[in-house]
Amino acid sequence: MVYAGPSRGCSTCKKRRIKCDLSRPFCQNCSKRRLPCPGVPDPPGIQFRDETETVIQLFQGGAGANDKEGSGTAAAEDYEYPNAVVPNLGEDENFVSLCFFFHNYMMSGRGVQSSRGLFEHLIPYYQPTDPDSLISVATASLTATMLSMWRGRAPDSILSRRYYGRAIDLLKDTLKTPHGCQADTTLIAIIALQFREALIAHRKMAKVDGSHQRGAYAVVSYRKSKGFCDMASKRLLQEVRSTMVSEAIRTRQPVQIDPAVWEDDGPMPYNPASDLDQIAIxxxxxQALFEQYKTTLQIAFAKGQRVLTAKDLSTIASFRRTAAAIDQRLQIWASAQYLFYSPFRLTADEIPESVRKAGLYGDFCNVYPTVQIAGVWHAYNSYRLLLVKMMLCADQTVRDTPREDDVLLSESEAWRKAAEETLQHGVDEICAAVPFHLGNRTDPGSIHELSNTADIEYPWPSPSRDPYSNPCSPGREYAREHNVIPLSGDERKRQNLCMGGYNILGPMAFVLGLAGEPLDLTGVQQRDPPPPILASLLRQDQIPWLAGQMRRALKLHRIRREQHPRGGGGGGGSKANHGPPNNRTPPLAESSKPAAAEKDDAGSGDVALDVVRVKKSMKYSFGV
Known part of the structure; x- marks a missing residue:
């Protein structure tokens, strides 16, 4: 009798040694006799066969006997069994993305002197957690997004969405308890989820969703500033405050000062960036008052007002005085920083030739100790540009508009010249930072560049002139107290590859948008000549060069944007070319428009659209 394997019947029939009819859910034998039937077991999903060496030889012998041209011995010698052992079980994508994220984004260039973002705060809270906690799942969602972007795929990958859904469920459950609302890990997880949304919006050049950011504001308001006790917790509070200020400046709204959020019981961690935020408030x-008055004045002129009244002149003068006072505070802040915290200027002969060819405006560039600290200085220069724009706009309005009783309250020519020089200096500083962030890269790279940076060059001072690796005596003491560790050459390159373009896109878009704004408060367009725009006060080639560099940065980061008909809309560059005649000083260098960055001048009509999209996608990012 042939053995057909073990019985597949229920255990009751096996004990009674009778044949089971294999009925489901209960066999008929047990039902007829009213016996308890556990049911027929399911067949195993995988059945292993005993393929020993003897079985293999028998199989090969049978195959050789049927083969007239071969022999059993030869077949046995040529036998291969490639599927006997799986080569590997595959890599855990979550583990790979976490290693990639921590190695390239978290482990270098982070310190309390630049702690205004997510990366500086995540490590202290992430280490002691378990893999199924809220912060771990939220971080996994963010890291999966980053790794997918670096692999050239869609940022919202399947793995990222899976972890994102789990994080949302965990976040809902956590916020149901008072303890969960008070926990620092809840707030840092919300910030991580918001950063993921910002990355996706940045890659797609779409408007970023601010639901998580508003959730972070709500959590901070619930906890109040008294709920942030230790230094790590207070740095989290500083980061959320910084985002509040940046968002207010971007949207041209006032900062809502809630005493529960902004009043501190004890000392806060020292951070130059937080001191800058206090001025930015x-x-x-x-700026909010200025925009409100500008709207009011434009409505009045649209209804028939033709002159500036004495009240208008007094209001405009008060705007100029207040802007000048805030600008003076900004300059005091800048002069108080240590040398190793400040930008360091390199001349053209100190910059690698490949970097100069890729994009260098003028004959110098600035370098910074880290990309994060560079972002602080970009915010400083952008704040000064906003102030000088308000002052120049007010002065130009008084000059060009009839005044009641012909009262002249415009500034002197010396003041006007100094203000225009301040404007030019601020734009020069943004242009001088482009080589530091983009280096010699002109084409999108791959993830393999992070492990082999030999062919990538960025400007950096020689060892004898390096103020960051060899700080002076007061700076060395500060660095020791705040655990500031200089970066190696490879770490600097990887940091710029990861975050350099992302940190310079916002300032470039800000300058290009600012350059197209008219120097007029009344909104009256029927003038001869028409009111000038801000770009008319800059060098004629500067805005087109900056527009080309922004297109280069978008290309390097593989930003996907919709294509529009050529010439459909004027950007900052086109407005600069059609402004009033420019008698400013000539360009600083002859090679101000490198071929790598300016070979697509015909697409300058898309600059305005790119600027708007970059601003929308970076609404909750650092700076302006």
Missing amino acids: DLANL
Whole structure:
């Protein structure tokens, strides 16, 4: 009798040694006799066969006997069994993305002197957690997004969405308890989820969703500033405050000062960037009042007003005085920083030739100790540009508009010249930072560049002139107290590859958008000549060069944007070319428009659209 394997019947029939009819859910034998039937077991999903060496030889012998041209011995010698052992079980994508994220984004260039973002705060809270906690799942969603972007795929990958859904469920459950609302890990997880949304919007050049950011504001308001006790917790509070200020400046709204959020019981961690935020609060409130008055004045002129009244002149003068006072505070902040925290200027002969060919405006560039600290200085220069724009706009309006009783309250020519030089200097500083962020890269790279940076060059001072690796005596003491560790050459390159273009796109878009704004408060367009725009006060080639560099940065980061008909819309560059005649000083260098960055001048009509999209996608990012 042939053995057909073990019985597949229920255990009751096996004990009674009778044949089971294999009925489901209960066999008929047990039902007829009213016996408890556990049911027929399911067949195993995988059945292993005993393929020993003897079985293999028998199989090969049978195959050789049927083969007239071969022999059993030869077949046995040529036998291969490639599927006997799986080569590997595959890599855990979550583990790979976490290693990639921590190695390239978290482990270098992070310190309390630049702690205004997610990366500086994540490590202290992430290490002691378990893999199924809220912060771990939220971080996994972010890291999966980053790795997918570096692999050239869609940022919202399947793995990222899976972890994102789990994080949302965990976040909902956590926020149901008072303890969960008070936990630092809840706030840092919300910030991580918002950063993921910002990355996806940045890659797609779409408007970023601010639901998580508003959730972070709500959590901070619930906890109040008294709920942030230790230094790590207070740095989290500083980061959320910084985002509040940046958002207010971007949207031209005042900062809502809630005493529960902004009043501190004890000392806060020292951070130059947080000191800059305190000045930026007054800037945001002044800008909101300025925009409100501008709208009111334009409505009045649209209804028939033809002259500036005495009240208008007094209001405009107060705007100029307040802007000048805030600008003076910004300059005091800049002069108080240590040398190793400040930008370091390199001349053209100190910059690698490949970097100069890729994009260098003028004959110098600035380098910074880290990309994060560079972002602080970009915010500083952008704040000064906003202030000088308000002052020049007010002065130009008084000069060009009839005044009641012909009262002249415009500034002197010496003041006007100094203000225009401040404007030019601020734009020069943004242009001088482009080589530091983009280096000699002109084409999109791959993830393999992070492990082999030999062919990538960035400007950096020689060892004898390096103020960051060899700080002076007061700076060395500060660096020791705040655990500031200089970066190696490879770490600097990887940091710029990861975040360099992302950190310079916002300032470039800000300058290009600012350059197209008219120097007029009344909104009256029927003038001869028409009111000038801000770009008319800059060098004629500067805005087109900056537009080309922004297209280069978008290309390097593989930003996907919709294609529009050529010439459909004027950007900052086109406005600069059609402005009033420019008698400013000539360009600083003859090679101000490198071929690598300016070979697509015909696409300058898309600059305005790119600027708007970059601003929308970076609404909650650092700076302006």
